[in-house]
Amino acid sequence: MTSKGHIVGYGLFISVWACLLVLTGITIWVAGLHLGNFSTFAAMLIATLKASLVLWFFMHLKYEPPVFKVMALATIATLTVIVLMTFTDIWFR
Amino acid sequence: MGAKFGMWLFLFTEVLLFGGMFLLYSVFRSRFPLDFHKGAEELNLTLGTVNTVVLLTSSLSMAVAITAMQKGAARLSLCMQGTTVVLAGAFLVNKYFEWTAKISHGIYPGSEHMANLPHGEILFYSLYYVMTGLHGLHVIIGLIVIVFMMRFTLNGAVNQGDYIKLENSGLYWHLVDLVWIYLFPLFYLIT
Amino acid sequence: MSENTSYLVSTGKRRGIAAWIFSTDHKRIGVLYLVSLISFFLAGVSLGVLMRLELIAPGKTIMEAQSYNATFTVHGVIMIFLFIIPGIPAALGNFILPLQLGARDVAFPRLNLLSWWIYITGAGLAVLALFGGSGPPDTGWTFYAPYSIKTSTNVTLALFAAFVLGFSSILTGLNFVTTIHRLRAPGMKWFRMPLFPWSLYATGWVQILATPILGITLLMLIFERKFGVGFFDPSKGGDPILYEHMFWIYSHPAVYIMILPAMGIISEIFPTFSKKTVFGYSFIVFSTLSIAGLGYLVWGHHMFTSGMSDTARWIFSLLTFLVAVPSGIKVFNWVATMYRGSVANDSPLLFAMAFIFLFSIGGLTGLINGALSTNVQIHGTSFVVGHFHYVMFGGTGVAMFAGLHYWFPKITGRMYSETAARVSCLLLFVGFNTLYFPMLIMGWLGMPRRYYDYLPVFHKWHLTSTVGSWIVALSIIIMVLNLIWSARKGTPAGANPWGGRTLEWSIPSPPPVENFIEIPKVRRGAYEARERG
Numbered sequence: 001m002t003s004k005g006h007i008v009g010y011g012l013f014i015s016v017w018a019c020l021l022v023l024t025g026i027t028i029w030v031a032g033l034h035l036g037n038f039s040t041f042a043a044m045l046i047a048t049l050k051a052s053l054v055l056w057f058f059m060h061l062k063y064e065p066p067v068f069k070v071m072a073l074a075t076i077a078t079l080t081v082i083v084l085m086t087f088t089d090i091w092f093r
Numbered sequence: 094m095g096a097k098f099g100m101w102l103f104l105f106t107e108v109l110l111f112g113g114m115f116l117l118y119s120v121f122r123s124r125f126p127l128d129f130h131k132g133a134e135e136l137n138l139t140l141g142t143v144n145t146v147v148l149l150t151s152s153l154s155m156a157v158a159i160t161a162m163q164k165g166a167a168r169l170s171l172c173m174q175g176t177t178v179v180l181a182g183a184f185l186v187n188k189y190f191e192w193t194a195k196i197s198h199g200i201y202p203g204s205e206h207m208a209n210l211p212h213g214e215i216l217f218y219s220l221y222y223v224m225t226g227l228h229g230l231h232v233i234i235g236l237i238v239i240v241f242m243m244r245f246t247l248n249g250a251v252n253q254g255d256y257i258k259l260e261n262s263g264l265y266w267h268l269v270d271l272v273w274i275y276l277f278p279l280f281y282l283i284t
Numbered sequence: 285m286s287e288n289t290s291y292l293v294s295t296g297k298r299r300g301i302a303a304w305i306f307s308t309d310h311k312r313i314g315v316l317y318l319v320s321l322i323s324f325f326l327a328g329v330s331l332g333v334l335m336r337l338e339l340i341a342p343g344k345t346i347m348e349a350q351s352y353n354a355t356f357t358v359h360g361v362i363m364i365f366l367f368i369i370p371g372i373p374a375a376l377g378n379f380i381l382p383l384q385l386g387a388r389d390v391a392f393p394r395l396n397l398l399s400w401w402i403y404i405t406g407a408g409l410a411v412l413a414l415f416g417g418s419g420p421p422d423t424g425w426t427f428y429a430p431y432s433i434k435t436s437t438n439v440t441l442a443l444f445a446a447f448v449l450g451f452s453s454i455l456t457g458l459n460f461v462t463t464i465h466r467l468r469a470p471g472m473k474w475f476r477m478p479l480f481p482w483s484l485y486a487t488g489w490v491q492i493l494a495t496p497i498l499g500i501t502l503l504m505l506i507f508e509r510k511f512g513v514g515f516f517d518p519s520k521g522g523d524p525i526l527y528e529h530m531f532w533i534y535s536h537p538a539v540y541i542m543i544l545p546a547m548g549i550i551s552e553i554f555p556t557f558s559k560k561t562v563f564g565y566s567f568i569v570f571s572t573l574s575i576a577g578l579g580y581l582v583w584g585h586h587m588f589t590s591g592m593s594d595t596a597r598w599i600f601s602l603l604t605f606l607v608a609v610p611s612g613i614k615v616f617n618w619v620a621t622m623y624r625g626s627v628a629n630d631s632p633l634l635f636a637m638a639f640i641f642l643f644s645i646g647g648l649t650g651l652i653n654g655a656l657s658t659n660v661q662i663h664g665t666s667f668v669v670g671h672f673h674y675v676m677f678g679g680t681g682v683a684m685f686a687g688l689h690y691w692f693p694k695i696t697g698r699m700y701s702e703t704a705a706r707v708s709c710l711l712l713f714v715g716f717n718t719l720y721f722p723m724l725i726m727g728w729l730g731m732p733r734r735y736y737d738y739l740p741v742f743h744k745w746h747l748t749s750t751v752g753s754w755i756v757a758l759s760i761i762i763m764v765l766n767l768i769w770s771a772r773k774g775t776p777a778g779a780n781p782w783g784g785r786t787l788e789w790s791i792p793s794p795p796p797v798e799n800f801i802e803i804p805k806v807r808r809g810a811y812e813a814r815e816r817g
Contacts, residue, residue, distance in 0.1 A: 007160055007163045007164065008160055009160065010157055013153055013156045013157055013160070014153065016153075017149060017150065017152075017153040020149045021146065021149065024142070024145055024146065027278055027282065028138075028142060031278070031282035031283075039282075039283070040283065043278035043279075043282055043283070044275075044278070047275050047277075050274045051274050051275070054152060054267055054271055054274070055267075055271070057156075058153075058155075058156045058263075058267050058270075059264055059267045067465070068101060071101065071105070072101070072105075074489075075105040075108055075109070075493060076108070078109070078493050078580060079108060079109060081580060081581065082112070082116065082497070082533055082580065083112075083115075083116050083119060085581060085583075085584070085596075086116060086529050086533075087120075087123075088584075088593065088595050088596040088599050089525070089529065089584070089592045089593045089595075089596035090120050090123060090124075090593075091123075091593070091595075092593035092594070092596065093591075094466070095391050095392075095462055095467075096392075098391075098462050098465060098466065099391065099392055099395075099458055099462045102458045102461060102462065102492055105492055105493060106454055106458075106492055106493070106495070106496045107496070109493055109494070109496035109497055110497075110499055110500050111500075112497075113496065113497045113500035113501065113530060113533075114500055116530070117504070117515055117530075120523070120526055121515075121521070124521075125521065202507070202511040202512055202513045202514070203511050203512040211521075212520055212521025213521060215514050215520045215521060216514055216515065216520065216521050216522065219513035219514050219515065219520075220515075223504070223507060223513060
């Protein structure tokens with residue numbers, strides 16, 4: 001029994017895909033600028049933008065009930081916290 | 094709805110699974126920045142970029158496949174699922190070339206050549222193999238699953254009234270794309 | 285009438301064992317898990333008794349040092365991965381959760397069966413690791429690098445077994461979280477749900493988010509052994525402390541997988557046997573969720589002496605003290621539930637009270653472990669062994685026994701011998717403290733853990749402890765025999781022998797296959813008395 005889902009149009013998907021390609025191009029270009037420490041941050045920022053587009057549109061997260069969004073956020077928060085806590089050791093040893 | 098809920102929960106486990114590897118990566122990257130930089134230069138940026146575009150496009154085709162099924166356009170859906178499978182195959186072929194090139198240069202975990210590299214480079218390549226290997230395994234699984242979805246589309250088990258299997262396969266496939274979105278800059282762009 | 289046929293009767297095409305091991309009925313799966321778990325528990329107990337026998341006197345008593353190392357490793361692997369982690373959720377959770385929610389089954393019945401099959405596969409692999417090759421693993425259940433990389437014993441097979449078992453745990457958690465979100469009876473809002481499902485909900489999230497980290501860690505260790513990838517090997521730039529981090533990032537939340545459902549059971553027993561609603565229901569809910577959340581932030585307290593940074597150490601210590609607060613709140617709430625209640629001292633309540641005592645000692649010794657200064661003294665000693673047995677065995681184990689007795693009439697439709705139950709409870713309590721309290725003392729005095737031999741000064745403590753192990757073993761034998769015998773020959777029990785107010789008591793004992801003839805509509809809180817008329 002599937003609920004009558006939200007139907008996302010082809011046009012929107014193609015626009016999202018185009019954005020993803022553009023962002024990919026940007027991230028390669030930024031990497032070539034050799035910005036030192038900032039490159040990593042920039043690369044991660046762009047990757048997260050791309051990931052958000054995939055999650056929000058391709059995976060329909062935008063159209064799902066709030067509980068899905070909360071759970072996804074909680075998962076990302078858990079991973080973030082784990083990484084940060086580990087680095088309280090790695091950075092300060 | 095319950096099945097979709099369960100699928101998202103499963104995806105969360107995958108996020109943590111790969112997350113653990115990203116944790117390992119970030120620790121060693123912070124300790125050996127120069128070695129990682131050198132390792133990244135050895136990787137083929139062109140193949141990496143092509144693979145990125147391939148996966149992003151396969152996510153598009155999968156998303157379109159689902160909308161098509163929702164609208165009752167089963168033929169279009171089947172076509173798009175097939176496209177996804179072909180693109181997945183292309184990704185794997187590229188990966189095969191990348192790996193064999195490295196292996197023929199003696200760069201693989203446990204090799205004599207590796208043993209003589211600086212520590213950071215050993216770890217870089219080990220992480221490269223393990224993370225892209227684990228990812229590749231997930232691509233293979235996704236490919237097989239979507240082939241099954243094509244079969245179900247043909248025999249009507251997946252149809253306009255009940256396409257939850259297709260949706261869930263799509264979610265899995267997008268996750269595979271998501272992981273690569275992070276793998277790509279971390280291995281190919283840190284030059 | 286088929287709708288009233290007990291789930292114990294096989295009416296489908298399959299008969300005999302096949303009707304059980306291929307059943308997707310949550311009640312049968314719960315029983316399958318129960319039988320498997322108890323069997324592995326008894327195996328683990330036997331290994332424990334053997335260990336204590338070896339330690340009854342200094343020097344070799346019944347085995348060589350290598351065998352001793354293998355024995356404590358396998359004891360740990362069995363008890364943790366094959367008994368306690370699946371434990372309460374898989375056995376009692378599977379059976380009771382849908383009943384308490386007013387549902388006919390869990391969200392994914394076939395996945396549920398698959399998770400039992402995966403469990404059995406993992407168990408089989410673990411048993412296989414005992415034989416052949418270079419012998420059973422001798423690394424301790426924690427498989428620390430670099431020794432786990434170098435030892436020639438069957439570590440890879442054991443790691444793979446644990447990896448497989450992880451999938452079983454994930455599937456159970458996934459199933460329960462979905463069930464609780466989607467299959468509550470009409471009118472059962474979140475805050476009308478009983479506390480056992482709440483505990484399974486929090487546990488489910490920990491199973492989902494933490495177990496994959498164990499999976500990847502074990503996989504990395506296997507790759508380290510087989511391919512020399514180098515992540516945990518200093519000669520290649522790797523870091524053994526990183527292994528410890530990754531291992532404990534799962535294994536600390538894992539202890540909350542163990543204790544939260546146990547606390548859930550205790551939260552069920554106190555209101556029923558006090559004939560009162562539980563004291564501070566929402567505090568218990570929030571403390572359950574807090575423990576699950578905070579539990580992700582404290583793993584470093586297993587690693588204070590490993591070589592971590594000072595910054596990490598004080599942060600983890602501070603958070604460890606914080607996570608003790610919600611547990612303390614619960615203990616207070618349970619005891620307060622009895623105040624002005626009509627207390628019936630049947631065996632489930634006796635086990636529950638034993639839990640309070642033993643778990644409190646475990647929790648307090650946990651704080652001693654969690655303070656940096658004292659940790660230096662007691663890390664790696666039998667103080668730690670005493671601590672975790674108080675919380676895991678005296679806590680989760682005893683709570684599981686309590687739940688088994690509490691829900692026994694519902695599961696089997698029969699009553700056990702109350703006298704035998706009381707005897708086993710009393711013996712267990714006495715034996716338990718005799719077995720483990722000396723460990724706290726000797727640990728403090730310097731007795732290391734996982735040591736095969738020791739100085740004569742520790743002898744009297746070891747001797748006492750070993751005698752305690754015999755009393756505990758006896759109590760378990762009595763308990764298990766009581767329950768097995770009564771399952772077949774006990775007096776038939778009615779639907780609600782204890783006067784419980786949660787939904788599982790509103791259906792026959794044993795329940796019919798479909799659980800409820802009609803899905804109930806819920807109009808009151810979980811522990812409130814039913815309206816008249």
